[in-house]
Amino acid sequence: LLTGVLGNASLALAMSEPDTKVERLLREVIQAAERGADLTGKLLAYAGKTGWIKKELDLSEVARNTAERYRHSLPSRISLKLELREGLPHLSADPAMMQQLISSLLSNAVEAIGENRSGTITVRTELMSIQGVRALQTQVGEVLPGSYIVFTVADTGAGMDEAVVGRIFEPFFTTKFLGRGLGLAAVAGIVRAHNGAVMVSSALGQGSVFTVLLPV
Numbered sequence: 001l002l003t004g005v006l007g008n009a010s011l012a013l014a015m016s017e018p019d020t021k022v023e024r025l026l027r028e029v030i031q032a033a034e035r036g037a038d039l040t041g042k043l044l045a046y047a048g049k050t051g052w053i054k055k056e057l058d059l060s061e062v063a064r065n066t067a068e069r070y071r072h073s074l075p076s077r078i079s080l081k082l083e084l085r086e087g088l089p090h091l092s093a094d095p096a097m098m099q100q101l102i103s104s105l106l107s108n109a110v111e112a113i114g115e116n117r118s119g120t121i122t123v124r125t126e127l128m129s130i131q132g133v134r135a136l137q138t139q140v141g142e143v144l145p146g147s148y149i150v151f152t153v154a155d156t157g158a159g160m161d162e163a164v165v166g167r168i169f170e171p172f173f174t175t176k177f178l179g180r181g182l183g184l185a186a187v188a189g190i191v192r193a194h195n196g197a198v199m200v201s202s203a204l205g206q207g208s209v210f211t212v213l214l215p216v
Contacts, residue, residue, distance in 0.1 A: 010030065039182060055094070057095055060088055064082060067082055070106050075110075077119070078121060082123050083123070083125075085125050085127065088149055091149050091214055094190075094194075104184065108153075109210075114157065119155060119157060120156050123151075125151055125152075126150045129148075130146060139165065140197055141191055141197030141213075142197055143213055148216065149213075149215075152209060152211045153210045154209040155207050156207045158204070158205065159205050160203075
């Protein structure tokens with residue numbers, strides 16, 4: 001449906017006279033359709049309906065490249081620290097989905113710090129081996145015995161109470177005035193599709209730590 005909207009609006013734009021009301025209206029149609037396509041992609045990611053293209057990849061390398069690109073858009077009052085372990089076992093995952101997961105968690109951390117505060121975001125990767133039954137409280141998925149690549153995003157933001165932590169992965173749930181509530185929902189769908197899990201540790205005034213565990 002959106003392909004039809006975007007395609008026809010683009011053709012009409014090409015035939016319209018420049019600097020006219022019609023041209024401006026068509027550009028607004030295209031912008032709205034593109035936003036709709038972005039939202040639809042996040043909903044599909046949450047539902048696990050996206051077409052996955054899994055490859056062997058180094059999550060530390062993906063995290064470094066994604067974070068460095070993201071660094072350029074960060075406000076100067078927010079510092080970004082990378083603590084990425086080298087030589088991790090390769091992960092069988094969709095590269096684009098891993099980039100979306102990392103970007104969504106970084107965006108969430110920036111919003112948690114807020115517009116008028118200084119803060120630090122720390123991105124970390126490591127290897128974890130879980131032997132036997134280990135009680136880990138997860139908000140998404142479950143952790144079984146085995147080896148996991150662990151991806152962590154910690155922020156020094158406002159933090160969340162227990163009630164909010166229990167709902168943050170629900171589609172359309174948001175504590176932000178202009179938020180859509182789909183960024184973390186997409187994270188949940190991506191993690192589930194890769195048979196992983198997410199743990200969240202947070203308290204009001206003490207920041208938050210999002211820990212993603214992905215099986216090797």
